[in-house]
Amino acid sequence: MSVAAPAPASSADPPSETSATPGTKPREWPVHLSFAVVALSFAVYVTSGLWRDPFTHVLSDNVGDQAFFEWLMGYGYYTVTQGSDPFFAQLLNAPLGVNLAANTSITVYTVLMTPVTHFAGPQISFVTVLTLNLAGSAFVWYLFLRRWLVKNAVAAAVAGLFCGFAPGFISHANGHLNWTAGWVAPVVVWQVLKLREEGRLRWLRNGVVLGLLLAVGFSIAAEGLFFTALGSGVFVLAWSLSKAVHEEARAALPRVAAALGVTAVVAGSLLAYPLYMHFAGPQTFSGTGFNQDYFAEDAAAYLSYANRSLGGLFGWHADVAPNRTEETSFFGVPLVLLMIVAFVLLWRRSDPGRRATLRAVGIVGLFYLVLSLGPVLHVNKHFFNGFPMPYKALKELPLFDSALPSRFALGVVGVFGILLALLIDQLLAKRPSGGLLNTALAAAIVVSLLPVVPLPLRIQHRAPEPAFIADGLWKNYVTEGGSLSSLPFAMNVTADGQRWQAYTMARGGQQFKIPDGYFLGPQTTGEEGKKQAGRIGSVPLATDWLFLRAAWYGYVASLSNADRAQARADFEYWGLDAVFLAPEITGSDHQPLNRAAVEETARDLLGEPEQVGGVLVWRIRRGVDPVDR
Template identity: 65%
Template sequence: MSVAAPATASTEDQPTLPAASAATIVRRLRFHVFVAVAALAAAVYVTHGLWQQPYTNVLADNVGDQAFFEWVLSYGVHLLRDGGDPFFTTMLNTPLGVNLAANTSVTVYAILLAPLTVLAGPQITFVTILTLNLAGSAFAWYLFLNRWIAGNRISAAIGGMFCGFAPGFISHANGHLNWTSGWIAPLVLWQLLKLREKGRWLRNGAILGAMLGTFFTLAAEGLFFTALAGGVFVVAWSLSRTTWPEARAALTTVLAALGVAAVVAGIILAYPLYMHFDGPQTFKGTGFNQTHYAEDLGAYFSFSQRSLAALAGFGSDLAPNPTEATSFFGLPLMILVIASLFMLWRRADPGRRATLRALIIVGLVFMVLSLGPRLIFLDNETDIPLPYALLQRLPLFDSALPLRFALVLVGVIGVVLALAADTLLDRERVPHPAQTAFATAFAFALIPIIPLPLLYTTRAPEPAFIADGLWKKYVPEGGTMSALPFAINVAADGQRWQAYTMARGGRQFDIPDGYFLGPGPGGAEGNGRIGAQPRKTDWLFLRAALYGHITEVNNNDRASARTDFKYWGIDAVFLAPTITGPEGMLYRAALEIVATDLLGPPDKVGGVLVWRIRQGLDPVNR
């Protein structure tokens, strides 16, 4: 197939060549190790703020998502110790529960790394996965490019390091264990390219199906993008006159392998897919505005706030938030990519041109999709409609955030960089002055987007009331308790305390609300929303914590609280000394005043204030 490196068209993982000498094998392995170590060092550099104090430091740009993923990692421990449903729980959002299949539950990570969570806590497991995801993505792309694209390992390393640490993935490193799992794409693409091997359709199809079934809980949206990009590439490549005979010859084998993959993946995913699309507490679409989360065209030519260019004052804030800065390649890199494609096209034979044409089509298609339903340029939304307006209500597309389609261009650009470097590093074909110019151009394009470390801040420490198990005196077996304010993305401490309790094992407690995606007012047929649908009492507490608003509590408020506490089945609520918010600590003093006015004097236990909620009785009635 023409996507393979020019030096080999083998259907095996290794080219059919005379046996390599021991020295050659050692050199190859040594370079692999060098790239792996370099990738790991770069990942530690990016995440070192969390490693310094993993139990107190938190990602400054996404406190809520870190709390959510720490919760799902702890839930893996709970599943192994106490059993339960990996895709549904009532420990959050009691009594309704949460559909974890419709959320990013990273079940495979949670189960495999449960021993680390037990030994060191979900805080360590979180930063470990985040670091290994970044390093593993760069190394996996390097191996893929080295096998299928580039004949020179240095070229593959350049492309791999770009793919692993591109601005979009550094942005998602602010809390997203799913999107930083960028190593999934090259592994899936590798297996897709192997499907054409004659006589091995059953084995290759089964492996692909097992991969898809396993990776679903880690990055379902990323798998969707990878499959879509692979489909666009194969169709565009196959329709070329030059490559059609090759595609036709492989068609039967590939279709048979895909059939096997569908069966294997279907068996593994039968229950998760049922839960995702038709299980309890599911929903249509997404809880996010797709127009707001569309890529600004100007972002492609701008620099991220977390890049070296930002230190020189060239950072841009065209992203909707720091976690969704998905392109930001910068003008120099975009020019380099276009110039590289022009150079490669001129030098390519007809078969390689078919590959380049398909690659360009994939890049353009996903760039246009990332722009969303209407064109946005330099933070100005225009009335110009775009193709995504026709797709946004279709299944799968209705749950995607358009700007994330830009992440596919990371792989496209990585391939172009590897191909260009492979050509220009060929001393027999390129004179030394041209190589010098090439090195200068690459440096000018890539150095500005070198990432800066992730920003971090401190979060509220775990109170002794939770850490020492003192809460058990206030909550019976199977009972419900909550920190104040009730857990939500902008105040997720209550969910963290539950997570740390799960990681330690033993008796657990349920909590109302929580940070998750669930159904909105329209139920299963309506759009999703972040967290539970609010009731009067949780809004009373949250308003005090977020804005410092002190409500003059009256008997109507107490009657609402009585109804709400009965609905949740709450046995106790407590207030920690500090409350972590999205941009610093929240208004604890205001919350204490409101809670005391509503519930009466609290107990002081384990460094917190605790209010017993006697089931069937009113809160304090003044």
């Protein structure tokens, strides 16, 4: 996610336009195409477990997020065909709905993928976007490095693959279609660097393009775009203050300022409604449902290897991340040392203009690293509460309060990629001197990069879509505008009901609402009073907890009349017409769930079910106590 990039023209000593700009020479295109094939092949390898059977395979390290993004794909088709609000969904979390602008709604993706979603299913849309995100990130970084940084295609290719498939992005490939869109950062930074271009009306064109890119980036990865903007600002400021380029920066200031003004108008116009919904719309909230102290990068993580890497395969993995989806640095000792050595060597070999760029790149890297450590330093899971970090002063500020500090480590990936590209470019320049040193550096690059080569994502079996849903039999049990739920109710660790609703949305026609779901929302069910803090999912009621407890722990409660009365009230609140129980229930990370306990609880509460379309169905007669069965 780094936004650090060397400045073009005189200060950065970049490759010439004729040798480095993609598209300027016809012979460049076969090279670009070859790299695109390599990047796509590598992405298919990483996601191969899902491609083998996208309908019954799921990412075992993040079942909930995959269900959420598949749900968004289904809702995208529903939005396009029904004209519903893309930033607020009534179908989820009945009766309150969900503010999608305050979640990660990936609206551009969901709209673009509507044909695939409708004809092939949200499952195919999900794995397609995930695969193209990874491949596209590597490819765009490659193009960016070739345009602004290096002359040698091999240097750009190696660094591009590193940026696209770094451990942090492989970790986030466990369900996060927003964070795997690592191509957003280099595309935005590319346009930021073009703001200083001279020429009649160039400032207008560049400002419009950047405004459009910001609107797209906000839709796909709002948090990543925020990190990109921060890094861009730090880089530009650090570069501009260098004495070697001070005059050059001053001359470019009017053009950049004019272009940014245009950017603000364009992006502001396109994002006015989603930004309103994000900050002030219904069911919005402050912060997230995640503890920023806990979701901060452990300092030891920078020197460790990720679970899904060759280093992890050989047992060098350290369990110092909040979970397997948040292993955001994990570069290993050799690579960290190599980057320090690379910076020193590049600095010694650079002229004052290039040093201005290297200094700015280094400052951006340190900026991201320090913020990633969160409010309080912790090393090997030991918290040093007496050692507060800079993020402690930022955590309550708008935008910072909604960010997870550990993810700033993804910005270090781009900084490392830039240093790696520069180092390899110099090694391949065939300089007459430094043979022994160059050989040692080449060996160090291999030793540093091999352990971070990714492994395919972990997958597990998930419950197939029952005929009750696939054949539309559910329509006989739901009134217009009514609600339907699988048992247990949908949430991140029991996500079947949410993804099955996604499949019905993708087919079009009549839809049903579901209670609960996996999303981010406010702490309380009401909207009155001041803005609520965020939480994961809806506020639990007694009845959904009754079934979750049965599924997760196998606990079958002895129901009282008070329990039945509470169930009646909960069913009324949700507007629930029916519930159903499939032959299988998908758990998280290979966690077996206790279907027998769920069925026993449902029979005790609701009586004997109907058997329809391969599932057990209970009609809910709202207003009638379940005991009167």
